[in-house]
Structure formats: C-alpha cells, structure tokens
Amino acid sequence: MDTPTEDQVLEEIRRLAAVELEIVHPIEADHHLLKDLRLDSLGLTVVAVGLEDRFRIKLTEEDSAQISTVRDLARLVADRARGTAR
C-alpha cells in the first residue's frame, strides 16, 4: 500500500467509528477524541488496533501524550506510516 495521506487516515477513523463503534454523528478533524467523540478505553483500543492493522504501523501508549483531536491522530498515523514519526 502507498503511504497514506492524512485524509485517508481520517477516512479510516470515520469508517471505524461508524462501523465498529456505531458513532452516528459526522466526525470532523478538529473533534476531540474524548470530549467530542466520547471514546472510552474500549473505543480508543478499537480505533488504535484498527489503524495499526490498516496502515501497518504501531501506536504506542506514549503516543497518547501527543494526541487529543482526530486530526492529531490522523497526522501521527500518516507520519508513522511514512516512517518519519519518532
């Protein structure tokens, strides 16, 4: 697979949220994962494992420190897939 763009990751997050977590309202890039999407520990695990599998990357527990919005997460995944993230 080609390296994904941030938008492609965003789409995958939307898909996971809709299909796996049954979040019905539209998801915007600046939505906060906890405050707006209300992802609990199960929701976060589902999204993280889903993204890891789709984009062949590893998200670590440390990543939580840098992430608060959907955009932060999409950017991190895209960077990591490009091999440029820390």
Place this chain on the structure above:
Amino acid sequence: MRGMAALVPKHDTLQSALEAASQSASGLTFVDLRERESFVSYREFHTRARRAAAFFVNLGIRPGDRIALIQSTSPEFVDAIFGAVLAGAIAVPLYPPLRLGKLDDYHAATARMLRVTEARLVVSERRLRLLLGRTLSKARPPLGCTLGDELTSGSEEFAAPATSEQVALIQFSSGATVDPKPVCLSHRGLLYQCAALHQVLIESSAPPHSGVSWLPLYHDMGLIGALFNAVYYPGHLVLIPPEHFLARPAIWLRAISRHRATASFGPNFGYALCVKRIREHEMQNVDLSSWRIAGNGAEPISMGIIRRFCEKFSRFGFDGRAFTPGYGLAEASLAVTYADVARGAKAVAVDPSRLASLGEAGDGDFEIVSVGRPLPGTEVEIRDSEGNCLPDRRVGRIHFRSPSVMTGYFGGFDSASLALSQGWVDTGDLGFSVDGELYVCGRAKDLVIIRGANHPPQEFESCLESVPGVRPGCAVALGFLPRDADGEQLLILAERAPGPEEGLEERIRSAVLERTGVLAHTVRILEPGTLPRTSSGKLRRHEALRQFLTHQLKAPRPVNALSMAGEVIRSAIGLAKLGLADEG
C-alpha cells in the same frame, strides 16, 4: 450450600503439571488480528520454561522472590510465568498499559503494585520498556527490567524443587479498601481450583476438550481458568490477545469454529460485544456447534444479553444450553460456584425495590441469573450483619470456604482475620440462595466493575475534585445495572456547590472519561447534603445506591432537634410500611 466432596488434584505442583503436559501432543496456538496462527507445544514450553528459570536464577532470583510480568498475550508471557515457577519464584502478572490510554494513573498504580509485592525483577517487552521507565524509576526493582524474548536465549536449563504449600502466584484483588490487595496463591490452591473446574465443567461431557480464550493472562479467569487449566488437563488452547478481541470480536467465535473448541469463557460484556458488533459477513462458514461450555463470570450477568446472544448465534450452531455462569474472586484462586453444565442460564425474577429496600428476593420482573452451586470441597453461606446464616431468598453477605483459598495477602495484611475466621472469607458481595444455588445481587464492598475490570470508586471520585461546581468531597461513584444496558454501568451521584448548575453534568462526564477511560451511564446532580453519611461524616456509598434505586434520594430539610425526633419516628414507621406500599 455445600459442593460435592473435596477431591485430590492429579498434580501437587505446577512443575509436575507442566512436565506431564509436555508428554502430550497438545500445546498453545497464538492467533493475531489477521487470524494468523502459530503453535507452540507444551513440550517446547517445558524446555523454554526451564531455560527461563535458568536465566532468572543466573540473574540472582532466589526461591520466593517475586517476578512481575508486564506483557501482552504471547509465547514470551508463557515462558516468563512458567520460568518464574520453575525457578521457585512467585509470578506477579500485572496489566500492561492500554494503547492511547492515559498514563499518569497507570504509572502510579503499577509502581504501587511493584512496591507492595517487593518485586525484584520486571519482565516486559520491547514495545513497553521505554514507557515503563517512569513506573520503574518509582518502584526500583533491584534486578531491573528484562525483556521476555531474552529469557530463552541461552541453552542452560533449570528447575527448582517445589512443594505444594509454596506460593506460586500473586494476583491483585479489589477488596473493600482503596488499593487492590496482593493475594497469595499456593500450588495446592491453584491445582485444586484446576481439579475442581475439571470435574464440574470438563468431565461432565465427552472428551476430547479444547479451549479458546481472549481473556487477559494477567487476570485469574484467563490465567488460571484458561492457561493453567489447559496445562492441567492437558489440552489444546487457542489464545487471542484481548485487544484484538476488542477490536474485532468475531475473531473469538471464528477461532472456536476453526478449532472445534468445546470450552470458552468470557465475562458478560464479551458476549454483549459479540451481539453488538459481529456482522453477518464475518460469520460466513462459522459453526459453533462444538462449543459445549460457554463460561460466563467476572461481572454481573445479564439474562437479556444471554438471550440475545442465543438468538443471534443459534443459526450458527450455538446451543444456548452451553451457557454456564459462575462466580468467584481472586481470593478463591478463581471460582467459588459454577452452574450445572449443559443446562443453560437459569434466572429468578425478583422485585428490585423489595430487594434493595428489604433485602428480600420476592417475586417480580427483574431477572437475576443463577451462578450455580459451590465447587467440590467448597462451602458458601449467606450471612446477615451479625454473622447468622440466612434462609433462601434473604439477601446477605456471601461467605465462602474452599481448598483453593489464598494462603493470605502478601505482607501479612489481614492474615490474622483470615485465620480467626477458620478459613471463611467474606467476599463483600451480596447474594441470596434459592434451592441450593447462589444468586449474586449486589456488593457491600465499594467496587465498580466495568467490562470485567474492577475499579475502586475513589478512582472516579478523585476525578471530580477539580471539577468546578461539584461540592468538594461530596460525590460517590457506584456500579449499577440499568434496565436498558448490557451490564454493570457507572453511576455518579454528585452534590452541587452553590452557584449555577449549567453544564455540570457534562463537565463531570468529561472529567471521568478523560482520566479513567470510562463513560458514566448516569450522572445525577444532587442538592447539598443529599448523600447519606455516617455519624462521622463519611459518605455511605452503599446506602446512597440503595436510596437511588428506590428513588429515595432527597434533599435534606433544615434540621433541629424536634424535626430530628420526628424523622426517627417517621423512618421507623416507614420501614414497617414499605413492604405494603411496594406491593400496592
């Protein structure tokens, strides 16, 4: 209530159980998210564990030392736990951090568990080691941290002699106190538990048996119920990392089908996830007809979920009679009771308000699932607050006595009271009996169980201290079973500080979610002084829950001596009348 006669396990120690298993052709299959499988036989694990034991001993581990394992479900975890046991050490499995989870509380809790067990060494994995730095710098295990894949790199082998009295495992229990307590389990207790489960669950139907488990190996149900049991039997076991099950629940049922597994256990929420999230196309060619024992425990069981699971999956060969509810706690190694195999879940329908207000399981429409009878050699009593045994359908505290009971808490904490009670342990859970079967209906201890994980209420309550608008120290967190939900849910009762109340409920919800990863089901804002307190001013969580469930949470009226006297009389009359009022 008393189980069948006590039995004698076929092994004295985990050492000899593993050695016997190594003579069989069975082993463990590890499945990943894409359902790729890898098999490691017990024969191989026996050798690998002997190497790990040599590694530990060469590092300076001595008999009785504690080795903490912070690892995900993997062959390396199995190496480490059996390696620790063969080295004569005590294994202390701890939960690894969650992906994208919040870490501050994790570091504090894990460092505490390392300290209270005085762990000399931590075994972890590459992915986690950097992250664990903060935990390790707080706890400072003398032998540091080693990686699971280093344990078996040498060729030297070792196995220390062991006795059945020796402690082999420490697991944490959430009891009535703030912090989880380290429960010490001996070889004898662990193997007794395996033998008892073997007799009531496995021997009752024709062999051969095999299992599938996605349960965390740092939890008794996964470690003892699945892994140790498979080694004891010995039989084939398929292991799925819990986070992969959470991400894609169909993996569980597909593995059962692929391997024609007969036994697989989960908590209520695992079955609920399957009902909710598995889609038609994921079940293509799946056949669940081999599944004879669908164990169900570790949290309150919802009859609704059991029915919906049966409705959804009977087309795929699932037989509802496979549902086998059970009840247990860390102090018992694992299980205290199990329902009869091949009967399916059975429930009594009670009146919830009578249950909450009078402690009587009278007829009504709220279903409580039977968790069965005591295991062989195990006794259960329902006692009132004075310690007297209660008759059927009267709610009291569940006490048990069992050969698989812990040897005590590590560090001697509370051990005197255990000895004094002649082996009887107060579970802190509330229940009643009907015709020799146990029904669990609540908790006297302060504990919230969300998706099989035990949370002390303080974990949620401490989040509220900094929420503006909440009266400081005047909020309680409780677990309850709402009628519309799939299992136990979080309830927050918080008194408001003077001032506007706008948005307070949302602020509370957000604060709790952000810190704990748990979304509250119900947040109720109360007038100051509404929550019941002890005479010394401490909040009474259990009473608060009772008042909430019976719609009695009311703001206080201004108090003076006269109104107080009136209150006493009114409440005495009220108590007498309550039963009649409820029937009317």
